[in-house]
Amino acid sequence: MGKEIFYFLIFPGLLFSGVVGGFLSWFDRKITAKVQFRQGPPLLQTLYDFVKLLNKETILPEKGSRFTFMVAPIFAVFGAAISAVLILLPLLNIETGFAGDLIVIVYLLNIPSLTYIIGAVASANPLASVGASREMKLILSYEVPFLLVLTSIIIKANMTIKLDEIISYQVQNGAFIGSLSGIIGFIVALLCIQAKLGLVPFDIAEGEGEICDGITIEFSGSTYAMVNLAKYIMLFILPALVVGLFFGGLNFANINILWSILKVVLVVLLLTLIRNTNPRVRIDQAMKFFWIWMNLFAIVSVVLAIFGL
């Protein structure tokens, strides 16, 4: 029991993934600044933002459900931290003895988005409701191609749904990114996690210009700090999941540690560059993009995986 609590609160869970996610969030902003020929924020900027938000006044909505509004961001952090544990333990080669964790991870990764929706609707703000409805449509769009990509991974790894075995299969037979279906699957997975993280081409749910931060409009002070913490954790674990599925996981034995860090940073760098070179799309364009094009690519990836390419 003590070990599980340690896993959840300290090492791969809340504290570790929060700190690494905060660093990656700073990296994202710094690269954005460099792309625009700016200097960018200092290294500890994420910490400053987080502590400042904790110290600020928290305003609760007058109408609407205050309890749900306050609890929703905490559940977002819980969901993100539990999925961090389930994703990072196999990546770090710690045996969990949990068969079929990939399916649980797929469910858990949706918890933050769902709790944002619940919190936004509980705040009784019309703009937050618009943001929530957009977020729902976005979840419906990106879930199907993401599941299809996972199907192609499962087929390639000899029908195993254990993240541990998928990684050890890649260690023995080479990473999946080296095959044709792996490359197509990687592109689809990258765009799906872009939408999951709500980064720019798909930040429709929180368009600042049109609906004033939409889904997070009513969160202030410590509730917004919790929302941000969940976002930092997601910014770390989703690239980590992609590294596990396509790049053969992480390895922390001697010099391999540099290569492992490089893999995660590379995926975040790709996300940042996509975010910096694209304008925001409309919700109907995003749905069309995922339902037609990304599904098509994902199905091609599955078919290629069946033929062993």
Next chain:
Amino acid sequence: MGLKDKFFKKSLWLFHLSAGSCNNCDIEILDCLTPKFDVERFGMKLVGSVRHADVLLVTGIVTKKTKKRVLEIYEQAPKPIVVVAVGACPCTGGIFASSYNFAGPLDKVIPVDVYIPGCPPKPEAMLAGIVKFLNKK
């Protein structure tokens, strides 16, 4: 100066409120975010909702129509909040001081921490004003 104050000063999030301005100061505020001036190196960024704001940048004379809205926005902002009057209009009323719909300079409506005069103030002047305020407290 406590740790709380220090962290507050290192991450000021700006919310921009136009109380009946001619749009000139608003354009100059956006200039501060461009690569040349880059306020993000001080940890400042523009946010879309007043619930996330630490700094309220008010431009324009406060007219009789916008006075109610300015008060409402100020009450909606989570405290502590820094109010900055950008431009001659919110500081004194400027050339509109004798106008029929002028509802007093900004400090008659809400407490103001920083005054940045100019019509419009240069981005350098805004940065200098904010830096002076940060060094004061």
